[in-house]
Structure formats: structure tokens, C-alpha cells
Amino acid sequence: MSFYSCAHSLPSCKIFFSHDPIKIIQAKGQYMYDETGQRYLDCINNVAHVGHCHPDVVKAGAQQMEQLNTNTRFLHDNLVLYAQKLQATLPDKLSVCYFVNSGSEANDLALRLARQYSGHKDIITLENAYHGHISSLIDISPYKFHQLSDAELNPFVHVAPSPDVYRGKYRADHFDPATAYADEVKDIIEKVHKKGGKIAAFIAESLQSCGGQVIPPAGYFQHVAEHVHKAGGLFIADEVQVGFGRVGTNFWAFQLQGEDFVPDIVTMGKPIGNGHPMSCVVTTKEVAEAFMSSGMEYFNTFGGNPVSCAIGLAVLDVIVKEDLQGNALRVGQHLTDLLEKQKEKHPLIGDIRGCGLFVGVELVRDRLTLTPATAEAQEVIYKLKEQHILLSADGPHRNVLKFKPPLCFTTEDAELVVEKIDLILTGILKYASVFLARAPSKTGVSSMWPAGQNRPTRGSSCSSCFVKR
Amino acid sequence: MSFYSCAHSLPSCKIFFSHDPIKIIQAKGQYMYDETGQRYLDCINNVAHVGHCHPDVVKAGAQQMEQLNTNTRFLHDNLVLYAQKLQATLPDKLSVCYFVNSGSEANDLALRLARQYSGHKDIITLENAYHGHISSLIDISPYKFHQLSDAELNPFVHVAPSPDVYRGKYRADHFDPATAYADEVKDIIEKVHKKGGKIAAFIAESLQSCGGQVIPPAGYFQHVAEHVHKAGGLFIADEVQVGFGRVGTNFWAFQLQGEDFVPDIVTMGKPIGNGHPMSCVVTTKEVAEAFMSSGMEYFNTFGGNPVSCAIGLAVLDVIVKEDLQGNALRVGQHLTDLLEKQKEKHPLIGDIRGCGLFVGVELVRDRLTLTPATAEAQEVIYKLKEQHILLSADGPHRNVLKFKPPLCFTTEDAELVVEKIDLILTGILKYASVFLARAPSKTGVSSMWPAGQNRPTRGSSCSSCFVKR
Numbered sequence: 001m002s003f004y005s006c007a008h009s010l011p012s013c014k015i016f017f018s019h020d021p022i023k024i025i026q027a028k029g030q031y032m033y034d035e036t037g038q039r040y041l042d043c044i045n046n047v048a049h050v051g052h053c054h055p056d057v058v059k060a061g062a063q064q065m066e067q068l069n070t071n072t073r074f075l076h077d078n079l080v081l082y083a084q085k086l087q088a089t090l091p092d093k094l095s096v097c098y099f100v101n102s103g104s105e106a107n108d109l110a111l112r113l114a115r116q117y118s119g120h121k122d123i124i125t126l127e128n129a130y131h132g133h134i135s136s137l138i139d140i141s142p143y144k145f146h147q148l149s150d151a152e153l154n155p156f157v158h159v160a161p162s163p164d165v166y167r168g169k170y171r172a173d174h175f176d177p178a179t180a181y182a183d184e185v186k187d188i189i190e191k192v193h194k195k196g197g198k199i200a201a202f203i204a205e206s207l208q209s210c211g212g213q214v215i216p217p218a219g220y221f222q223h224v225a226e227h228v229h230k231a232g233g234l235f236i237a238d239e240v241q242v243g244f245g246r247v248g249t250n251f252w253a254f255q256l257q258g259e260d261f262v263p264d265i266v267t268m269g270k271p272i273g274n275g276h277p278m279s280c281v282v283t284t285k286e287v288a289e290a291f292m293s294s295g296m297e298y299f300n301t302f303g304g305n306p307v308s309c310a311i312g313l314a315v316l317d318v319i320v321k322e323d324l325q326g327n328a329l330r331v332g333q334h335l336t337d338l339l340e341k342q343k344e345k346h347p348l349i350g351d352i353r354g355c356g357l358f359v360g361v362e363l364v365r366d367r368l369t370l371t372p373a374t375a376e377a378q379e380v381i382y383k384l385k386e387q388h389i390l391l392s393a394d395g396p397h398r399n400v401l402k403f404k405p406p407l408c409f410t411t412e413d414a415e416l417v418v419e420k421i422d423l424i425l426t427g428i429l430k431y432a433s434v435f436l437a438r439a440p441s442k443t444g445v446s447s448m449w450p451a452g453q454n455r456p457t458r459g460s461s462c463s464s465c466f467v468k469r
Numbered sequence: 470m471s472f473y474s475c476a477h478s479l480p481s482c483k484i485f486f487s488h489d490p491i492k493i494i495q496a497k498g499q500y501m502y503d504e505t506g507q508r509y510l511d512c513i514n515n516v517a518h519v520g521h522c523h524p525d526v527v528k529a530g531a532q533q534m535e536q537l538n539t540n541t542r543f544l545h546d547n548l549v550l551y552a553q554k555l556q557a558t559l560p561d562k563l564s565v566c567y568f569v570n571s572g573s574e575a576n577d578l579a580l581r582l583a584r585q586y587s588g589h590k591d592i593i594t595l596e597n598a599y600h601g602h603i604s605s606l607i608d609i610s611p612y613k614f615h616q617l618s619d620a621e622l623n624p625f626v627h628v629a630p631s632p633d634v635y636r637g638k639y640r641a642d643h644f645d646p647a648t649a650y651a652d653e654v655k656d657i658i659e660k661v662h663k664k665g666g667k668i669a670a671f672i673a674e675s676l677q678s679c680g681g682q683v684i685p686p687a688g689y690f691q692h693v694a695e696h697v698h699k700a701g702g703l704f705i706a707d708e709v710q711v712g713f714g715r716v717g718t719n720f721w722a723f724q725l726q727g728e729d730f731v732p733d734i735v736t737m738g739k740p741i742g743n744g745h746p747m748s749c750v751v752t753t754k755e756v757a758e759a760f761m762s763s764g765m766e767y768f769n770t771f772g773g774n775p776v777s778c779a780i781g782l783a784v785l786d787v788i789v790k791e792d793l794q795g796n797a798l799r800v801g802q803h804l805t806d807l808l809e810k811q812k813e814k815h816p817l818i819g820d821i822r823g824c825g826l827f828v829g830v831e832l833v834r835d836r837l838t839l840t841p842a843t844a845e846a847q848e849v850i851y852k853l854k855e856q857h858i859l860l861s862a863d864g865p866h867r868n869v870l871k872f873k874p875p876l877c878f879t880t881e882d883a884e885l886v887v888e889k890i891d892l893i894l895t896g897i898l899k900y901a902s903v904f905l906a907r908a909p910s911k912t913g914v915s916s917m918w919p920a921g922q923n924r925p926t927r928g929s930s931c932s933s934c935f936v937k938r
Contacts, residue, residue, distance in 0.1 A: 014766050016542040023544040027537045045539060047770060053535055062531035066522055068496045069744035070514060073485040075492040101570045101746045102771055108603045133769055134577045135605040147765040270770055275538035277570045277746040277771035296616040300602055301516060301739055302571055302746035 016392070017385055027052030030406045030413060032390065041413055043391045046358075046404035049244055049271030050318040057274045060314035064307045071301055072099070078309035085316050086280065089251045091262045096288035098281040099304030103240035103269025104132030106279040109298075110265045111136055111201065113283055114234040117290040120198035124188055124228070127162040128211030128396050131203060131238055140203060143210050143396075156197070158188045162208060163216035166351045166362060167370055181216070182223030189231045199233035201265075206253030209241035212395025213360025213402050215353050221257040234287065240269035240279070245319050246407065248329030248356025256355060274315050278308040324407035328356035335359055335403065335414040342418060346425040348373050357409055361401040361421075372397030376428050383424045389417050485861070486854055496521030499875045499882060501859065510882055512860045515827075515873035518713055518740030519787040526743045529783035533776045540770055541568070547778035554785050555749065558720045560731045565757035567750040568773030572709035572738025573601030575748040578767075579734045580605055580670065582752055583703040586759040589667035593657055593697070596631040597680035597865050600672060600707055609672060612679050612865075625666070627657045631677060632685035635820045635831060636839055650685070651692030658700045668702035670734075675722030678710035681864025682829025682871050684822050690726040703756065709738035709748070710827075714788050715876065717798030717825025725824060743784050747777040793876035797825035804828055804872065804883040811887060815894040817842055826878055830870040830890075841866030845897050852893045858886050 015021045022040070026033040029051040032040045042048070050057065064078070072079060083097045100106050115121060123140055125131070130143035138144045139154040153159070161169045163181040170177040189199055202224055208214035225235040242253040243266075250256060254263055264287060269279040291298070302308070319325060336354055339361055343349040350364035350373075363373035363380070377393040380401060384391050394402050401421075405413070484490045491509070495502040498520040501509045511517070519526065533547070541548060552566045569575050584590060592609055594600070599612040607613045608623040622628070630638045632650040639646040658668055671693055677683035694704040711722040712735075719725060723732055733756060738748040760767070771777070788794060805823055808830055812818040819833035819842075832842035832849070846862040849870060853860050863871050870890075874882070 014542070014768070015544065021544050023546075024539060025537060025545070027539060032537075032539070032543075047540065048538075052539070053537065058531070058534045061534055062527070065527045065530055068494060068501075068522065069517075070493060070496060070501070070521070071516065074501075075484065075490050076494070077492075102574065102769075104769075105571065105573065105603060112604060112607075133767065134574060134603055135581060136603065138581075138765075144765060148763055275771070275774065275776070277774075277777070294617055296607075296613060298602065300571075300573075302744070305744065305746075307744070308746070 016390070017382070022385075030409050038388060040385075041389045041416065043389060043403050043405045043409070043413075043417055045390075045406060046241060046246065047270045047275050048406045049246075049274050050315055050322070050324060051406045051408040052275075054274060054314075054318055056318050056321075057276075057311055057314045060310045061276060061307055064310035067306070069305055069307045072299075072304045076306045076309070078306040078313065079304050082309040082312045082316075085313060086282070089316075090266065090282060093262050093284050094266060094282045095285055096283050098283075098298065098300075099308065100279050100281065100300050101277050101302050102132075102279050103238075103267065104134045104137055105300070105303075106240065106267040106269055106281045107131045107203070107236075107238060108134055108136050109281045110203070110236045110238075110267050110283075111140075113265055113281070113287050113291050114201035114236060116294050117234060117287045118198070118200045118232050120200040120232060121156045122158060122192050122197040122199050122233075123156060124158045124160055124185060124199065124202040124233075126160055126204050126208065126211070128208060128214075129162075129203075129205065130210040131205075132240075158192060160185045160188055160202075162211055162214055163220050164208075164212065164214045165217055166353065167212075168214075178217040178219035179223055181220050182227060185224045186227040189227055193231070199228060199231040201234045201236050202228045203236040203238060205238040205241060206256070207242045207247070207355065207358060209358075209402070209404070210394050212362070212397075212400045213353060213358065215355065216257070218257055221254065221263075222261045225261065225263070234264035236265045236267065237263035238267050240267055241404070242358055243268055244271045244315070245325030246271070246328055246356055246358050246404070248325060248332050251325060253355070253358075272315065273308060273311045276308060276311045277302075278312060280312075319407070322408070325356075327409075328407050331409050331411055331414055332356035332359060334411045335418070338414060338418040339421075342422055342425070345422070346429070348376055348425055348428065354403070357403065357405055357407055359403040360395075361403075362395070363399045363401065372399035374399045377401060379428060380421060380424050383427075384417070384420055387420050389420060391417070485859070486851070491854075499878050507857060509854075510858045510885065512858060512872050512874045512878070512882075512886055514859075514875060515710060515715065516739045516744050517875045518715075518743050519784055519791070519793060520875045520877040521744075523743060523783075523787055525787050525790075526745075526780055526783045529779045530745060530776055533779035536775070538774055538776045541768075541773045545775045545778070547775045547782065548773050551778040551781050551785075554782060555751070558785075559735065559751060562731050562753050563735060563751045564754055565752050567752075567767065567769075568777065569748050569750065569769050570746050570771050571601075571748050572707075572736065573603045573606055574769070574772075575709065575736035575738055575750045576600045576672070576705075576707060577603055577605050578750045579672070579705045579707075579736050579752075580609075582734055582750070582756050582760050583670035583705060585763050586703060586756045587667070587669045587701050589669040589701060590625045591627060591661050591666040591668050591702075592625060593627045593629055593654060593668065593671040593702075595629055595673050595677065595680070597677060597683075598631075598672075598674065599679040600674075601709075627661060629654045629657055629671075631680055631683055632689050633677075633681065633683045634686055635822065636681075637683075647686040647688035648692055650689050651696060654693050655696040658696055662700070668697060668700040670703045670705050671697045672705040672707060674707040674710060675725070676711045676716070676824065676827060678827075678871070678873070679863050681831070681866075681869045682822060682827065684824065685726070687726055690723065690732075691730045694730065694732070703733035705734045705736065706732035707736050709736060710873070712737055713740045713784070714794030715740070715797055715825050715827050715873070717794060717801050720794060722824070722827075741784065742777060742780045745777060745780045746771075747781060749781075788876070791877070794825075796878075797876050800878050800880055800883055801825035801828060803880045804887070807883060807887040808890075811891055811894070814891070815898070817845055817894055817897065823872070826872065826874055826876055828872040829864075830872075831864070832868045832870065841868035843868045846870060848897060849890060849893050852896070853886070853889055856889050858889060860886070 024032045125140040130141045131137045145151045170180040237254040265283045339352045351362040363377045365371040377399045493501045594609040599610045600606045614620045639649040706723040734752045808821045820831040832846045834840040846868045
């Protein structure tokens with residue numbers, strides 16, 4: 001029996017730097033280590049939220065694994081303690097938790113809750129949105145379904161413009177982009193109604209991540225919620241990528257919109273267990289009661305097991321104990337300040353945007369036309385990898401450098417990565433002609449390899465998939 | 470802030486014995502322990518496959534959690550080693566693994582693979598089938614969607630009769646039930662074709678679990694596969710409940726059909742990580758290549774992480790090291806023999822069926838009319854609980870006692886539970902009039918409480934869900 005990388009024959013699986021992938025064998029805090037002991041500074045793994053292999057989280061998981069790991073057909077204190085602690089971070093109205101195993105399971109359940117509550121079927125999603133890998137979510141994820149050659153929009157799904165004030169329909173110079181973008185949603189609702197449809201939900205990441213680190217203008221969610229509620233639908237805030245203190249000023253990214261905004265459903269994922277497969281949907285009593293009234297039991301084999309809850313509790317404790325939300329605010333601000341200085345120096349930097357340790361740097365070839373500097377972005381991440389710094393580029397044009405490091409990231413880390421980016425951008429300026437010759441790729445996939453180098457030449461395993469021959 | 474059981478206000482969440490639930494705080498092998506230290510013999514938790522909190526599995530998980538837990542964007546040996554070991558248990562043709570987080574994620578991906586490969590949309594599923602809790606799977610799970618008051622069959626889903634030779638359309642006295650049940654699938658395919666539809670897949674649990682511990686007649690899958698392949702569709706074997714050596718004679722339950730049968734896709738779940746949230750889809754190179762050719766990347770944040778793979782490896786090692794498949798065969802045979810003797814004694818026992826440690830005991834009030842003895846089944850499991858033995862009843866009439874214990878279950882355990890069942894059935898015989906007065910419930914939900922006692926009176930947490938008020 002012989003083995004080969006599925007990336008070799010199956011480009012549906014993508015490893016970072018697939019033409020020269022990294023074999024990481026250990027990680028600690030904001031650092032990862034390869035098989036030679038080489039250390040990498042991790043600027044991208046938002047799953048390792050409180051730092052890779054945090055000892056408190058490891059200990060909590062290991063101890064509970066030794067005691068009991070079973071389903072929620074039995075009572076267990078961990079579930080109660082965890083739900084209490086999680087609910088304490090949220091507005092009072094959000095009072096019912098459903099524990100599941102992944103952000104995808106959470107978003108699928110959110111759609112079920114909304115459809116059951118409203119009795120409606122139509123969903124409004126945003127341009128470039130990504131909400132998960134299961135069937136119902138690919139339908140509402142233009143980021144994914146646009147990768148299909150024969151993409152066919154589900155007739156119950158409607159795509160609203162991304163509230164991107166840099167590259168979108170209404171920009172920073174617009175007098176009220178929040179209202180303008182929300183009016184687009186209102187228009188969609190009216191069109192749906194004219195065709196006899198009815199809105200079950202509007203779903204959006206509180207800050208778009210894969211979609212290009214987009215920060216919606218404050219007030220946008222309030223206006224959208226007003227339109228959606230009027231239509232009998234619910235507002236689902238997807239916090240899978242951005243929740244748990246990452247944005248610094250608040251624990252949840254939807255709170256950036258203002259205290260007067262509370263979603264009807266919040267979905268959580270990635271950072272919730274610092275890598276342990278778990279997630280959660282939180283909603284109101286009214287929505288939960290409507291779901292219950294269907295008569296269909298909701299049961300999830302692994303969801304809410306005592307090990308997952310012990311790990312979830314430890315993550316919440318570490319965030320408080322180490323003031324990681326405060327750290328995200330301080331280090332994120334320092335990182336943004338440093339990057340702003342680079343923007344003055346490098347015309348390639350079109351936009352710096354972010355909150356806390358969720359920061360996007362959009363590279364453009366021309367600040368007026370906003371031509372995406374896709375190849376340049378790939379060059380930056382590739383050169384950073386040579387300097388043992390892990391960063392990635394994403395967005396519809398793969399030209400947005402995205403920072404979402406573990407929250408223990410330090411000001412020194414921020415200074416190091418910005419210093420390296422400065423050097424790389426200076427180098428790119430010298431050899432600008434090389435990049436102008438490279439056409440931007442259309443795959444729309446988060447990438448850590450230069451354009452044109454998507455086919456790996458070595459590797460033994462990859463993206464959740466494995467092949468023997 | 471005060472808390473109450475969601476079971477109190479939300480019957481969509483069900484705890485075992487909800488009017489007097491058990492608070493389990495520890496478990497080891499085939500035993501669970503409540504907060505008073507009382508030991509329970511566990512005959513139902515097929516997730517704790519190699520025994521609750523098996524030290525080898527706990528150690529493997531804890532050690533890897535300390536080292537590294539990250540996504541599959543990086544290379545890692547655990548993924549390769551695990552895929553190799555898992556593939557070695559399967560026919561050669563099944564050579565590509567996708568690692569995901571739950572049986573539901575696995576079945577959803579299986580549908581996506583089949584639809585992409587075939588270019589078709591229609592799915593054939595079985596009566597009483599349960600394949601998971603996410604939207605796409607509720608559509609193909611009559612066990613679930615029949616719980617809805619306004620159940621509406623998805624137009625792409627077609628339900629074939631369950632190949633149940635005890636209570637189904639073709640019974641043990643039929644000269645060839647395998648062909649007869651397969652012909653029902655063939656008829657469905659013809660009807661779909663007449664309406665312009667095209668078959669993407671036939672999906673079935675290799676042995677129906679929630680559907681009533683149904684063992685399809687040997688040869689049924691081969692005939693079905695022939696019809697489905699002729700229509701351009703794939704055969705998906707759902708091994709989420711029954712795989713990993715439980716059936717004793719074979720590692721996979723689909724192998725009970727004969728060596729000449731190989732499904733196109735196999736989905737795994739529950740026992741794969743002994744409680745750790747993980748699962749897998751295995752398919753052929755051809756199916757994987759068709760999936761890849763769509764151009765859409767498949768990525769799963771937690772799927773195939775080094776911790777899950779380390780745990781999966783440990784589970785496979787323990788199954789071999791402790792000969793748990795052999796134990797399932799031996800103890801399962803002993804259990805079935807003991808139960809057969811009870812059948813001679815108790816007219817309530819209509820049928821004993823099973824393979825290894827997957828055994829169903831169907832209770833009926835009349836062996837000719839097969840009137841389901843639902844209340845009696847509930848009484849048995851409730852009285853067993855008083856004796857500190859955990860068993861459950863399931864199937865469309867909730868009258869099938871289902872045994873699916875951890876595989877370290879012993880002959881002594883089997884003798885104890887059968888002895889207790891004997892006593893309980895003897896008692897029921899004495900007070901038969903009480904039970905005849907109780908109408909069978911129609912909820913179709915796996916139950917561990919007597920009929921009419923579904924509303925719990927105490928409890929602090931439940932089925933994956935938590936509420937504050």
C-alpha cells in the first residue's frame with residue numbers, strides 16, 4: 001500500500017504553502033514549531049484563541065476525559081456552569097443555548113430555528129459570505145458556491161451587497177452607508193414579497209472574515225434588523241470567526257454596532273474550545289419555544305458533553321484571567337497604528353481596517369481604481385513564511401492580508417511582522433513589473449502560495465482528507 | 470439569575486428518565502456512576518465503544534492536546550497514520566477519507582459527494598431511517614420528520630420500505646425477502662425516472678438502529694446497489710451507529726451482507742473517537758475526483774486535527790489489543806442465546822434479532838397480530854433503571870429493547886440483565902391489565918420513561934440545550 005498527498009491529485013483540498021508545505025509538530029502560545037524545531041510566529045490561527053495548547057485548557061480537557069465523557073441524556077454540572085458563564089457575556093434576551101460540534105452545525109441549526117419560528121423559508125445573506133461547509137450553508141455562502149463552475153443559486157436564498165465601505169457599492173465618502181446598505185436589504189425583502197416569498201432570516205458574520213475582513217458601518221445591523229423583523233424574519237449574527245473578545249472593545253463583534261443592537265440568534269464556533277470540536281447557538285426563549293412546538297426533538301450526540309463544556313469553561317476563564325480581550329484591544333491598536341504608518345509609505349496599501357486582533361490590510365495597485373494587488377498579496381505571505389511568520393490573504397480578490405492571531409499576540413510580535421512587511425513591500429516596489437505581469441486568480445480561496453503555484457509538489461496529507469492508492 | 474431545566478419548558482430536549490433523571494458524574498468500562506456513587510450497568514452507550522474513559526484513549530488525547538491541536542492546512546503524521554489504519558479495515562476500493570466532526574457532518578458530505586459524482590439530485594432512504602440532525606438529513610430521516618405535525622416530504626427524497634423481516638412488508642416466511650425489498654427500490658427508481666428525476670444515492674444504515682434494530686436480509690444491499698448503479702447513483706452505507714467491530718463477525722456491518730458487497734461511500738461517527746467529536750467519510754477515488762472537479766475546496770476547521778486522529782488511532786489499537794470485536798461476537802452470542810430462552814418463556818417477546826453486541830428484543834402483545842407492547846417496553850427499561858441497569862427502547866412503536874453496550878460488556882453482564890428482564894416480564898404478566906389500558910405513544914422518540922410520563926418534574930440540564938430565565 002502506498003500513499004500520496006490528496007493535494008497532489010485532489011485540488012479540492014488545500015494546504016498552506018502547498019508547493020512547500022510546513023509540517024508543524026508542536027505549538028505553544030502564538031508560536032508553532034516544525035519538525036526541525038524552527039519556530040513560526042502565528043498571525044492566522046484564530047482557533048487557538050487563548051494560545052496554542054494553553055495548559056489550563058489542556059488540563060481541563062484531560063481531567064474531564066478521565067472522569068466522564070457522555071451525551072446530554074444525563075444531567076451534568078459542566079453543562080449548567082458553562083451555559084451560565086457563556087450567557088453572562090451576552091445580552092439578557094439571549095437566554096437559550098444549544099450545544100453542537102462545529103460552526104457549520106451551529107449555522108445550520110440557526111437556519112432551522114429561524115425557519116421554524118417564522119414559518120418562512122427565504123434567507124438573505126451577504127456577498128462573499130462564508131457560513132460553513134454543509135449543504136444548507138453552501139447555499140448561503142457565495143464565497144463557496146461561486147467556486148462552482150455550475151453555481152446555481154438556491155431560489156430561497158437572496159444575496160445582499162457586502163457592507164464594504166472601501167470597495168463596495170457605498171463607500172466611506174457616502175453620507176450614510178449604513179442606511180444605504182440596509183436599504184438594499186429592504187429592497188430584496190420587497191422583491192421577495194412580490195414573488196410570494198417570505199423572509200425567515202438575514203444572516204451575516206458580525207465582521208466578514210473570508211469575505212475580506214469587512215467591518216460593516218455602525219448602525220447597519222440595527223436598520224437591517226428593523227426591516228427583517230418587519231418581514232417576520234430573524235437576525236442571525238455569525239460570530240464563528242470573530243467572537244470571544246477578539247475585537248477588543250467588546251466580547252462579541254455584533255456589539256460594535258452599538259448597545260441598542262441585539263441579534264435574535266448568535267452562532268459560535270472556532271475559538272470556543274481553543275481547537276476542541278465544539279460550538280454553540282444562543283437564542284431567545286421565544287425562538288426556542290417555537291422550535292420546541294414543532295414536536296421534533298433536538299438531540300446532538302457529542303454536543304454539550306462534559307469534556308467539551310470543561311474545555312469551554314477553561315477558555316472563558318483564561319480570557320478573563322489573562323485579560324486577553326484587553327490585550328486584543330491594546331495590541332490590535334498598536335498593530336493598526338504601525339500599519340497606518342506603512343500605508344503612508346507604501347502606495348500598495350489601500351486600506352487598513354479592523355478591530356482588536358481582527359485586522360485586514362487590502363493591497364491595491366492603484367488607490368483610485370482599487371485594482372486588487374493579488375499577486376503582491378501572495379508574495380507578501382510567501383516571503384513572510386520564509387521569515388517564519390504565518391499570515392494569509394483572503395477576500396474575493398485574495399488581496400486582503402488577514403491578521404487573526406491567538407489573543408496572546410504581543411506588541412513585539414506586531415512590530416516584528418510589520419517590520420517584515422515593510423521590507424517585503426519595499427522589495428516588491430523595486431520589481432513591480434514582475435507582479436503586474438501576473439493576473440489575479442479567480443479561485444477566491446484563502447491562499448498562502450504565490451499565484452500560479454497552486455499545485456503542490458510534495459506533501460503527505462492535507463485538508464481533512466486522505467487518499468491511498 | 471436563576472436556571473431551570475430546558476426539559477421543563479422545552480420538550481424538544483429529552484433526558485433519559487426525565488421525571489427522575491440520573492446525574493452521572495463518572496464512568497469506567499461498561500459502568501457509569503451517579504453522584505451518590507451508585508453504579509449503573511450501561512447497555513446503551515455505543516459511543517463509549519471501547520469502554521468509558523478508556524485509559525489508552527484518554528492518554529492519547531491528553532498527550533496530543535499538550536503538543537499540538539490545529540487544522541489540516543499543515544502536514545501532520547497523525548492524519549496519515551490514522552487514515553492508513555482505518556483504510557486497512559475496509560475493502561481496497563474505499564480509498565479516500567474525509568475527516569469531519571460528527572455523524573451528521575459525515576452523512577451531509579456523503580450526500581454532497583453522491584450528488585456531485587452523479588450529477589443527480591434524488592435520494593432514496595428507508596422507512597424509519599435516522600441519519601442525523603442537520604437540515605439535509607432531517608429530509609432523509611423519516612424517524613425525525615414524522616415527528617413534525619406539518620411534515621412535508623422533500624420532493625427529491627423517496628422512502629423505500631424498511632427491510633424488516635419481522636414486521637415489514639415481506640417477512641421471514643417470504644421465499645426471497647432480499648429480492649422483494651430490493652425490487653421496491655427498483656420500483657421507486659422507475660417512478661422517479663417517469664417523473665423526470667434522477668437518482669443520486671440510496672442511503673441506509675447497514676443495520677437500522679433507531680428504526681428498531683432491523684437486520685436486512687443478506688443479499689438485499691447487493692440487489693439495491695445493482696438497481697441504484699444502473700440508475701447512475703451511489704450506495705451510501707451509514708455505519709455511524711453500528712461500525713467498528715460491534716457486529717462481531719465483521720469490522721463493518723455492511724460486510725454482513727457478504728464479501729461481494731462494497732458500498733460506494735461509508736460514513737462513520739459515534740464510536741470512532743469513544744466520545745470525542747469526530748467522524749469520517751470514506752469513498753472511492755472516482756467519487757473523490759468528481760467532487761474535486763467541481764472546483765470547490767473542501768475544508769473542515771476541526772476535521773482531521775492531530776488530537777482527533779490520535780484518539781481515533783488509540784480506539785483502533787484498543788479494539789485489536791483487547792479483541793473487542795471477538796468479545797462482541799462471543800458475548801453477543803451468549804446474550805442472544807439467553808434472550809432466546811426468555812422468548813420461550815415470555816409470550817411478550819416477539820422477536821430477538823441482532824449481530825454481536827447490537828441486539829434488539831421486540832415486545833408484542835400478540836405474536837400473530839404483532840400489536841406493539843410499547844408500555845411494557847417502557848416498563849422494562851424503567852424497572853431496569855431501578856435495578857441500576859441502563860437500557861432503552863426504540864423503533865417506530867418504541868417497543869424494541871435495544872442493546873448496544875460498550876464492547877467490553879461481559880457474559881456476566883449479559884446474564885445479569887437477562888435475569889432482571891426475566892423477573893420484570895414475569896411481573897408484567899401478573900399485572901397485564903395495567904399495560905393494556907395504556908395506549909402506545911406516537912412520538913417515535915427513543916424513550917427511557919413510562920408512557921404518559923414524558924414531562925419531567927426535576928432536572929437542571931438536558932439534551933444539548935440550556936435555558937436561563
